[in-house]
Amino acid sequence: METEKINAEVIAVFPNKVKILVDKLEDFQLAEETLKVGSYLRIADNDNAVLIAVIENFSIEVISGEKVPSDRRYIIEANPLGIIRDGIFERGGDTIAIPPKKVEPAKKEEIQKIFEESLPDKKKFCFSCLSTDETICVPVDGDKFFNKHIAIVGSTGSGKSHSVAKILQNAISAKEGTYQGLNNSHIVIFDIHSEYQSAFPQAHFIDISNLILPYWLLNSDELQELFIDTEANDHNQRNVFKEAVIESRKRYFKGSDEKKNRIHFDSPLFFEINEVLQFAKDKNEEMVPGQGTNKKMGPLNGKLSNFVSRLENKINDRRLDFLLGEKSKTITFEDTLKQLIGYGEDTSNITIIDLSGVPFEVLSITVSLISRILFEFGYYYKRLCAVKRADKHINNDIPLLLVYEEAHKYVPNNEMAKYRASRESIERIAKEGRKYGVSLLLASQRPSEISETIFSQCNNFLALRLTNPADQNYVKRLLPDTLGNIVDKMPSLKAGECLLIGDAVVLPSIVRVQRCNPEPSSNDIPYLQLWKEEWHDLDVDTLRKIWDY
Ligand SMILES: Nc1ncnc2c1ncn2[C@@H]1O[C@H](COP(=O)(O)OP(=O)(O)OP(=O)(O)O)[C@@H](O)[C@H]1O
Numbered sequence: 001m002e003t004e005k006i007n008a009e010v011i012a013v014f015p016n017k018v019k020i021l022v023d024k025l026e027d028f029q030l031a032e033e034t035l036k037v038g039s040y041l042r043i044a045d046n047d048n049a050v051l052i053a054v055i056e057n058f059s060i061e062v063i064s065g066e067k068v069p070s071d072r073r074y075i076i077e078a079n080p081l082g083i084i085r086d087g088i089f090e091r092g093g094d095t096i097a098i099p100p101k102k103v104e105p106a107k108k109e110e111i112q113k114i115f116e117e118s119l120p121d122k123k124k125f126c127f128s129c130l131s132t133d134e135t136i137c138v139p140v141d142g143d144k145f146f147n148k149h150i151a152i153v154g155s156t157g158s159g160k161s162h163s164v165a166k167i168l169q170n171a172i173s174a175k176e177g178t179y180q181g182l183n184n185s186h187i188v189i190f191d192i193h194s195e196y197q198s199a200f201p202q203a204h205f206i207d208i209s210n211l212i213l214p215y216w217l218l219n220s221d222e223l224q225e226l227f228i229d230t231e232a233n234d235h236n237q238r239n240v241f242k243e244a245v246i247e248s249r250k251r252y253f254k255g256s257d258e259k260k261n262r263i264h265f266d267s268p269l270f271f272e273i274n275e276v277l278q279f280a281k282d283k284n285e286e287m288v289p290g291q292g293t294n295k296k297m298g299p300l301n302g303k304l305s306n307f308v309s310r311l312e313n314k315i316n317d318r319r320l321d322f323l324l325g326e327k328s329k330t331i332t333f334e335d336t337l338k339q340l341i342g343y344g345e346d347t348s349n350i351t352i353i354d355l356s357g358v359p360f361e362v363l364s365i366t367v368s369l370i371s372r373i374l375f376e377f378g379y380y381y382k383r384l385c386a387v388k389r390a391d392k393h394i395n396n397d398i399p400l401l402l403v404y405e406e407a408h409k410y411v412p413n414n415e416m417a418k419y420r421a422s423r424e425s426i427e428r429i430a431k432e433g434r435k436y437g438v439s440l441l442l443a444s445q446r447p448s449e450i451s452e453t454i455f456s457q458c459n460n461f462l463a464l465r466l467t468n469p470a471d472q473n474y475v476k477r478l479l480p481d482t483l484g485n486i487v488d489k490m491p492s493l494k495a496g497e498c499l500l501i502g503d504a505v506v507l508p509s510i511v512r513v514q515r516c517n518p519e520p521s522s523n524d525i526p527y528l529q530l531w532k533e534e535w536h537d538l539d540v541d542t543l544r545k546i547w548d549y
């Protein structure tokens, strides 16, 4: 009976687009839902093969004539997504042909069936539902989703942090079977605004007060960035520094002479930073034999004063204790790794590295060092697995996910030297990490400022509300053409609503991410409510103590 009323037909077919003419919009809508951009349509002559398309835009054509009011026709443009044939949904929809086909809003059961049946239950990972119908859950293929890199983009307040939290909360609670205790998920969050501890009370929490990173694991670029005034471009400094580091490494090395001779600037072996300082001081004050019994100044005498004072400043800077302090000298590589991936005394699925106290000038090398250690973990662990589990297909049974909040801060789309270290480390993971079971989740409010190398390696996207046109265009460029103008909906999404696209997604969809529980501490501050309260006292003394720890 209902179908009799339907009055819509396909009037034009383009690559990736169909144009539909509707006579009476009121009759076209289904009683239980209103059609919106993002709603699904079914296009068919019979029920054997049904093309499913998603509405991209509506328009009204006014046909002017004698009649007042004039005739109106409704035009819908939609993107074909796939075909339901014999009850099974397949992606791809290029089989539509004129003559016109009958168009109706897709039935809820059809859409539900697509999302329910297109993935085996084992692979389903769900954190969102359709924004046009919140009773329909939208699963992604969990293996594909986490195996390739993920990008979550959106303007400030669009819901990135909440989405990250929801995805990770579901990941750490997913279990196969009925065992007690932790599942085998391994996640490291680089938390720049101290937001995530409240969302993951169980997480292993590291901040500047308990983070220990060995400076001697920094590579040569990072070491130079830290200790040398790179802008001065002083060869003497570089040479003296390099020589001192290598010498000190050799002095502490306990292996064979043959191996000792192969030690170089980048060898991940202990060296004593105070020896480097002493070496530089000696060179800076060196006297060499001159004429007769006289002595004259050595070749570098007085030329290293800046370098010496820079080294001294760094070594004495208490804010850098996590990197240069006594504990950094005694911590082993094994313990460094364990603290970073939750294999310490309290095992944990999630490790939160709160970077809020890390001085800005060492943020890049800190992130770089940690990222590199984690990438190399994946690399070497794969080799270990190859030996141990030669019979198995899986080459890393402890895959990691590294989460970078505000990713544009570590991997910006420019060549500035101060970001070089973190950009290189993370770009390497973007390019090679997948093979070694190390993948990235990048969240950013400025996608156009993220390194393109990294962004283009992402396979799955949550595009939340984006208001900046430069960012919208950037995201648009990276998305498949077939999505056309759906992307234009990005500025009007509500908090938590996003365009979910990528190779793990059954259908590109506008979804609402489920609320996370507990929440990250990133909620909007209720200004007016707070301002209306009675004057709050402020303990400036305590504040001061935190300020310079
Ligand atoms: N799925 C959701 N459903 C409803 N509201 C949400 C959802 N996700 C987030 N919000 C609301 O939107 C607000 C902003 O969320 P969130 O802090 O995650 O944004 P953000 O994109 O991380 O912002 P910023 O860039 O400033 O860090 C929060 O107050 C939250 O309550």
Ligand SMILES: [Mg+2]
Pocket: 160, 161, 162, 522
């Ligand atoms: Mg946030």
